[in-house]
Amino acid sequence: MLDVSGLTVTFPSADGPVRAVRGVDYRLRRGEVLGIVGESGSGKSVTSLAVMGLLPRTAQVTGSIVFDGRDLLTLSENELNGIRGERVAMIFQDPMTSLNPVYTVGYQVEEAVLAHRDVSRAQARERAVELLGLVRIPNPEQRVSSYPHELSGGMRQRVVIAIAMANDPDVIIADEPTTALDVTVQAQVMQALQAAQQATGAAMVLITHDLGVIAGQADRVMVMYAGKLVEVGDVEPIFYEPRMPYTLGLLGSLPRLDRPTERLTPIPGSPPSVVNMPPGCPFSPRCPLSTDVCRDSEPELVAVGDGSADHHAACHHSSQVSGVAAEDVFDPAAVADGDLAVGPVGSADPLDPESPATTEGAR
Numbered sequence: 001m002l003d004v005s006g007l008t009v010t011f012p013s014a015d016g017p018v019r020a021v022r023g024v025d026y027r028l029r030r031g032e033v034l035g036i037v038g039e040s041g042s043g044k045s046v047t048s049l050a051v052m053g054l055l056p057r058t059a060q061v062t063g064s065i066v067f068d069g070r071d072l073l074t075l076s077e078n079e080l081n082g083i084r085g086e087r088v089a090m091i092f093q094d095p096m097t098s099l100n101p102v103y104t105v106g107y108q109v110e111e112a113v114l115a116h117r118d119v120s121r122a123q124a125r126e127r128a129v130e131l132l133g134l135v136r137i138p139n140p141e142q143r144v145s146s147y148p149h150e151l152s153g154g155m156r157q158r159v160v161i162a163i164a165m166a167n168d169p170d171v172i173i174a175d176e177p178t179t180a181l182d183v184t185v186q187a188q189v190m191q192a193l194q195a196a197q198q199a200t201g202a203a204m205v206l207i208t209h210d211l212g213v214i215a216g217q218a219d220r221v222m223v224m225y226a227g228k229l230v231e232v233g234d235v236e237p238i239f240y241e242p243r244m245p246y247t248l249g250l251l252g253s254l255p256r257l258d259r260p261t262e263r264l265t266p267i268p269g270s271p272p273s274v275v276n277m278p279p280g281c282p283f284s285p286r287c288p289l290s291t292d293v294c295r296d297s298e299p300e301l302v303a304v305g306d307g308s309a310d311h312h313a314a315c316h317h318s319s320q321v322s323g324v325a326a327e328d329v330f331d332p333a334a335v336a337d338g339d340l341a342v343g344p345v346g347s348a349d350p351l352d353p354e355s356p357a358t359t360e361g362a363r
Contacts, residue, residue, distance in 0.1 A: 001028050001029065001030050001065075001067065001068065001170055001171055001204045002027065002028035002051070002063050002065070002066070002171055002203070002205075003027050003028075003065075003066040003067075004024060004025060004026050004027070004047075004051065004063070004064070004065050004066075005025050005063055005064045005065075005066070006019055006023055006024075006025060006062070006063035006064065007023070007024040007025070007047065007050060007061070007062075007064075008023055008024075008060075008061070008062045008063055009021040009043075009046050009047075009055065009059055009060070009061050010059070010060040010226075011052055011056075011059055011060075012058055012060075013275065015275050015276075016275050017275070018274055018275050019227055019274050019275075019277075020043050020046045020227050020274060021043045021046050021047050021050065021227045021228075022043075022227040022228045022274075023056065023063075023228065024043070024063075024224075024227075024228065024229055025045055025229070026222055026229070026232070028171065028203050029203065030170075030203055031201060031202075031203055032203050032204070032219050032220065032257065033197070033203070033204045033206055033217055033218045033219050033220075033301075034203075034204070034205050034206065034218065034219070034220050034221075034222065034352075035206045035207075035208065035209060035213075035217065035218030035220070035221045036048075036205060036206070036207045036208075036221075036222045036223035036224060037207075037210075037211060037214055037221060037222070037223055037224070037250065038127040038209065038223060038225055038250075038345065039131060039225070039271050040080035040271075041210070041223050041271050041274075042224040042225050042226065042271065043086045043225065043226075043227040043228070043274075044207045044224055045175050045176075045207060046227075047224075048090070048173045048175055048205060048207060050065065051065050051072065051088070051173065051205075052084060052088065052090050052173065053067070053072060053075075053080045053084070053137060054078075054269060055294055058150065059134075060285075061073060065346050067083070067088065068087070068170070069085070082116075085112060085115060085116060085166075085167060085169075086116040086167045086169065086357070087116075087167075087169050087170045087171070088169055088170065088171045088172075088173070089163075089164035089165065089166075089167070089169040089171070089172050089173070089202075089285075090164065090172075090173045090174075090175065091157075091160050091161055091164045091172065091173070091174040091175065091177050091193075092160065092175055093175050093176040093177070093179055094155065095148070095153070095156035095157045095159065095160045096148065098160050098163070098220065099148040099156060099159065099160065100148075101147065101148050101149060102147075103147075103277065104144065104145050104146060104147055105132075105144065105146055105147070105148060105151065105156075105159045106125065106128045106129070106132075106143075106144030106145055106146075107145065108159070108163060109124075109127075109128035109131055109132070109144075109159070109162050109163055109166060110124040110125055110127070110128050111164045112166040112167065113127050113128065113166045113167065116167045117167065125144070127166065128144055128162075128201065129141055129144050130207035131162035131163075131166060132144060132158075132159070132162055133139075133208070134162070134165070134195060134196065134199055135158040135159075135161050135162045135165075135192040135195065135196060136158065136188070136192050136195065137155055137159070137162075143155075145324055146337070152185070153185065154181055154185035154186075154188055154189055157177060157178070157181065157189050158188075158189060158192045160177075161177070161189070161192050161193055161196050162196075164196070165200050165202075167201065168199075168200045168201075168202075169200060169202050170202055170203065171202055171203050171204070171205070172196065172197065172200070172202045172203075172204045173204075173205045173207070174193060174204060174205070174206050174207065175207045176207055176208055176209070177189060177190075177193060177206075177208075177212065178208070179208075179209075179210075180192060180208070186213075190195070190216070190217060192211065193206075193217075194217065201215075206218055211250055211251060211254050212254060212255075214235070214237060215235065216232060218235055218295060219234065219235065220232070220234055220235065220310075221233060221234075221235055221238045222235065223238070223244065223246065223247050225246050225271070225282060225283055226271060226272055226274055226277065226282035226283070227274050228282070228314070229301055229312075229314065230242060230244050230246055230247070230283070230301075230313065230314045230315070231244040231246075231247045231312065231313045231314070231315075232301065232310075232311070232313075233310055233311035233312065234310060234311070237305060237311040238311070239251065241305065241311075241322060241323075242313075242321065243304040243311070243313035243315060243318040243319075243321050243322060244283075244313045244314065244315045244318065244321065245283065245287050245288070245289055245315065245317075245329055246267070246283050246286075246287075247266070247313075247323055248321060248326050248329060248330075249266075249267035249269070249329070249330055249332075251326060252264065252265030252266070252267075252325075252326025252327065252330060253265065253266050253326075263327075265326040265327045265330045266287060266330070267330060268286055268330065269285060269286040270286075272285070279295075279296060279297065279298065280294055280295040280296055280297060280298055281294045281295070281297075281298050281299055281314075281315075281316070282298070288322070288329055288330060288331070289317050291316070291317070293316050294316055294317075297316075299314045299315055299316050300314060301313065301314045302314070302318075304318045304319070328345055337349055
């Protein structure tokens with residue numbers, strides 16, 4: 001459905017060009033859920049805004065974004081308006097920035113229907129009630145006349161999902177749809193999103209920093225760092241056999257119900273500025289496995305593993321990351337003290353697969 005190739009997005013700034021996205025390539029298959037994860041500033045949202053054609057005019061976008069045989073970067077604004085909302089829809093992070101407070105939620109769902117379909121206002125109203133029911137809003141016949149401020153945060157987000165699925169799009173892009181919600185409501189919204197995808201048959205791009213959401217929803221995962229893809233693959237290889245230290249660190253930062261007493265292993269430091277980045281791997285200053293080659297040249301995204309899965313990683317030491325636990329690489333005690341760990345706990349050589357820490361991690 002969607003083929004993104006060599007996508008680069010640069011913004012001008014007083015300090016120099018900001019390369020927010022750097023050569024991103026991915027394909028979205030029909031009916032597939034593709035998860036995009038990474039810390040704030042990694043380029044997740046900018047990548048999807050480029051697909052929607054919603055970046056500011058000052059942004060310089062190169063590459064290609066081919067949807068159903070047409071390069072979206074070559075289309076006029078009028079041509080994009082015929083695609084946005086009808087064939088490609090987007091769900092934004094904060095529903096209150098998407099909903100107009102002076103109109104009822106039913107009117108706003110109707111507006112999405114009328115924008116692309118030649119139907120009467122009464123028929124659009126019926127469709128609005130139907131959509132609110134599909135996203136599991138109680139009493140949709142009454143709620144259709146409610147204003148956004150009369151609904152809870154979770155219900156508002158479900159209204160936005162209803163608007164996105166109003167015209168049965170082929171692709172739905174969900175940008176952090178559950179960030180501002182508590183865990184219980186988050187689960188309800190994800191159920192509504194899953195119901196929306198099943199009802200429309202759409203492919204979905206799910207952007208989030210929560211790997212727990214990805215584990216339960218996505219078919220494939222893209223991990224982004226400093227505007228570039230650093231690991232791509234199916235869900236199981238990414239979760240059980242990560243080959244990039246950054247992905248390993250993200251997994252170590254994730255609370256797990258099966259390990260309630262274990263301490264989380266955060267990644268030390270902060271993401272780099274994407275203005276005039278130095279050569280080498282952008283993750284190198286935060287990576288305990290970093291060597292001279294990491295600081296001299298940025299690794300390319302290459303196939304890893306045994307070749308049985310579509311798994312790619314951008315790391316000079318990807319073969320050494322296999323079978324290693326996050327706590328073996330990122331020392332929790334050193335991180336708590338504000339110091340960057342220089343190697344796995346109990347090992348003098350972080351790249352030695354026979355070291356005690358690495359062997360224990362493999363077990």
